[in-house]
Amino acid sequence: MKTYLCSLVMFVCCSTAMAQKPIVVIDPGHGGPDSGAIGTNEILEKDVVLDIAKQCLQLNRSLFHDSLEVYLTRYTDTLVSLADRTKLAKALRADFFVSIHCNQASNKKAQGFEIFLFHEEVDGESYAVASNLADQLQQRLGIYDRGIKYANFQVLRDTQGHCPSLLMETGFISNAVEANHTQKMESRTAIALALLQSLIKTFYHD
Numbered sequence: 659m660k661t662y663l664c665s666l667v668m669f670v671c672c673s674t675a676m677a678q679k680p681i682v683v684i685d686p687g688h689g690g691p692d693s694g695a696i697g698t699n700e701i702l703e704k705d706v707v708l709d710i711a712k713q714c715l716q717l718n719r720s721l722f723h724d725s726l727e728v729y730l731t732r733y734t735d736t737l738v739s740l741a742d743r744t745k746l747a748k749a750l751r752a753d754f755f756v757s758i759h760c761n762q763a764s765n766k767k768a769q770g771f772e773i774f775l776f777h778e779e780v781d782g783e784s785y786a787v788a789s790n791l792a793d794q795l796q797q798r799l800g801i802y803d804r805g806i807k808y809a810n811f812q813v814l815r816d817t818q819g820h821c822p823s824l825l826m827e828t829g830f831i832s833n834a835v836e837a838n839h840t841q842k843m844e845s846r847t848a849i850a851l852a853l854l855q856s857l858i859k860t861f862y863h864d
Contacts, residue, residue, distance in 0.1 A: 679727045680861045683747040683821075684853075685757040685813060686711040686730065690737030695762035697831030701841050703760040704735065709843070710758055710828070713850035721851075725858060744816035747823075754787065754857060755823035757813045760840065762832040769833045770802030771795050774825040776818055777808035784822040786860045791826065794852035801829060826853070 686707040688694035694703030711730050718728050729750060731743040747755040761772065773788045788806050796803040809825070817823040828849055829836040839845050 679725060680753040680857070681727045681729070681750050682857055683729050683731065683750060683752045683755045684711045684714050685743050685755065686732055687757055687759040688737070689732050689735055692737050695760050695831050697760075697837035697840065698766070698834045699831075699837045699841055701831060701837060703762075703831065706760050706828070706831070706840055706846065707758040708732070708735065709846045710850045710853075713847050714854055717847070717850055717854055722854060722858060725862075726854070740812045741816065744813055744820075747817055748820050752821045753861070754783070755813070755817045755821050756787075756853065756857075757811075757823070757825040758853075759825065759827050761827040761830045763830055764832075766832055766834070768830045769836055770804040771829055772804045772827040773806045774809045774811060774814065774827070775806065776814040776823070777810050780808070781822050783860065784824055787822065787856050788824050790856035790859050791824075791853060794856050795849070799848055799852060 686704070688704040688707070690704075692704065694707075696702060712733075715728055715730065718724060718726050729746065729752075731746055732738050743757070744755065746752075761768070771792075773792055775784050775788055785806070792803055792806060795801045811825055814823050814825055829840055831837040831840055
């Protein structure tokens with residue numbers, strides 16, 4: 659993985675010198691009074707996804723030398739409307755929009771990540787990032803792959819015609835094993851790294 663990562667960093671650094679950096683809007687779901695899912699260990703979805711999004715900012719700067727121009731829909735524990743989340747992507751003329759969430763189910767054994775795309779026609783770039791992300795999460799991090807799916811979520815619907823987008827469910831915090839895994843900062847960092855690598859691979863390699 660280290661060899662692959664070094665090659666990717668070198669390639670991106672050379673490429674960004676020749677082209678404008680892709681603009682990516684990362685949307686940490688929920689926030690403020692809306693905690694989202696609550697884990698078996700009491701972790702809150704809103705906190706987990708904000709940490710992952712902030713890790714994306716930090717890793718993009720420290721590891722990939724700002725190869726992407728990354729913006730968050732929220733930087734603190736505040737509630738932002740679904741409409742305003744996508745308005746930011748439209749205003750910035752973003753090249754990609756990613757909404758990050760954690761999953762929850764009444765079945766405590768449910769596990770794994772899911773990646774959602776808009777349920778109608780999906781552009782190739784959305785699917786390319788989703789496919790690269792699924793490979794990163796499953797093959798490199800060992801998270802169970804529940805597949806790439808399609809849904810009429812507002813943030814996906816509202817970005818259609820403006821920029822490629824996806825919504826990722828990082829895992830089930832209603833599952834004790836995944837909740838404990840998600841509680842660790844190194845796990846959140848690994849998910850953030852997987853997302854950044856997927857975006858960079860799509861923009862600079864595919």
